[in-house]
Amino acid sequence: MSYRLLADAVLLLHLAFVLWAAAGGLLVWRRPRWGWLHLPALAWGAYVLLAGRPCPLTPLENRLRALGGEAGYGGSFIEHYLLVLIYPDWAQAASGRVWQVAIAASVLAINALCYAAAWRRNRAGQRASRLGS
Numbered sequence: 001m002s003y004r005l006l007a008d009a010v011l012l013l014h015l016a017f018v019l020w021a022a023a024g025g026l027l028v029w030r031r032p033r034w035g036w037l038h039l040p041a042l043a044w045g046a047y048v049l050l051a052g053r054p055c056p057l058t059p060l061e062n063r064l065r066a067l068g069g070e071a072g073y074g075g076s077f078i079e080h081y082l083l084v085l086i087y088p089d090w091a092q093a094a095s096g097r098v099w100q101v102a103i104a105a106s107v108l109a110i111n112a113l114c115y116a117a118a119w120r121r122n123r124a125g126q127r128a129s130r131l132g133s
Contacts, residue, residue, distance in 0.1 A: 003068030025114030
């Protein structure tokens with residue numbers, strides 16, 4: 001398998017992780033048992049954004065691209081269309097830090113609402129089952 005394909009696979013994995021960390025609370029709202037898998041992803045995503053740290057998948061992808069003889073991000077469909085979702089230009093700008101913190105706070109707030117709704121639903125179900133017994 002070529003390094004470029006491996007780099008594209010890492011990019012897709014990265015996108016899937018970002019989507020899972022950001023929106024996984026919606027699944028937890030419907031199926032609370034997924035929380036044990038989502039909470040660590042959410043915590044890691046928030047840490048990366050709030051601390052301004054790179055995700056380990058980023059250097060891995062860049063290393064694979066370099067091993068494949070690529071100078072940067074360009075050329076493939078995946079790189080051209082999906083890269084901007086994971087590494088948007090404005091996030092790298094001077095004001096990008098403010099946006100990263102705002103995104104992290106928004107993602108945490110939305111997921112907190114999803115978890116609160118799941119907890120409330122679970123509590124209501126437990127009360128109903130106790131009353132029915």
